[in-house]
Amino acid sequence: MALIIPVAAGEAVSDEFVLADGEGVSISLAAGTGSFLSGNEVAEVQYKANSGWSTIGYVRAWPIELRMLVLQAPGTFRVRRPAQARAVGVDLT
Numbered sequence: 001m002a003l004i005i006p007v008a009a010g011e012a013v014s015d016e017f018v019l020a021d022g023e024g025v026s027i028s029l030a031a032g033t034g035s036f037l038s039g040n041e042v043a044e045v046q047y048k049a050n051s052g053w054s055t056i057g058y059v060r061a062w063p064i065e066l067r068m069l070v071l072q073a074p075g076t077f078r079v080r081r082p083a084q085a086r087a088v089g090v091d092l093t
Contacts, residue, residue: 005043005081007032007089014079014090016048018024024072027059027079030089037061041088046070055080059090 004014004087027084029044031037039062046053059068059079071077079090 002092003030003059004089004092005079007087009084009087011083012081014092016076016078017092018076019071019074021074023074024070026068026070026093028068028089028091028093029059029061030091032087032089034052037067037088038086041084041086042082043072043088043090044080046078046080048078053078053080061088 005012020021025051029037029041029043041061044055045059047056058066059069062079081088081090
């Protein structure tokens, strides 16, 4: 796992990452040490298009089906964490 956004509560944006045809990654939330995800934490997965960044999906602590997003598409991506009440990071595997 690679922590692409450190665990904190403030707004943050990851570095861009590029996927080639046939590559894939998993994106998930990470709680701080001794902490847990309460259900309201969220991060936006964004795709770089001609006109800028477009949100194409979300990783959320709840419902549990949204705790991980598997991305398998060529392109340039990043993850944005909006400011929130509890500290959360984002992992990329």
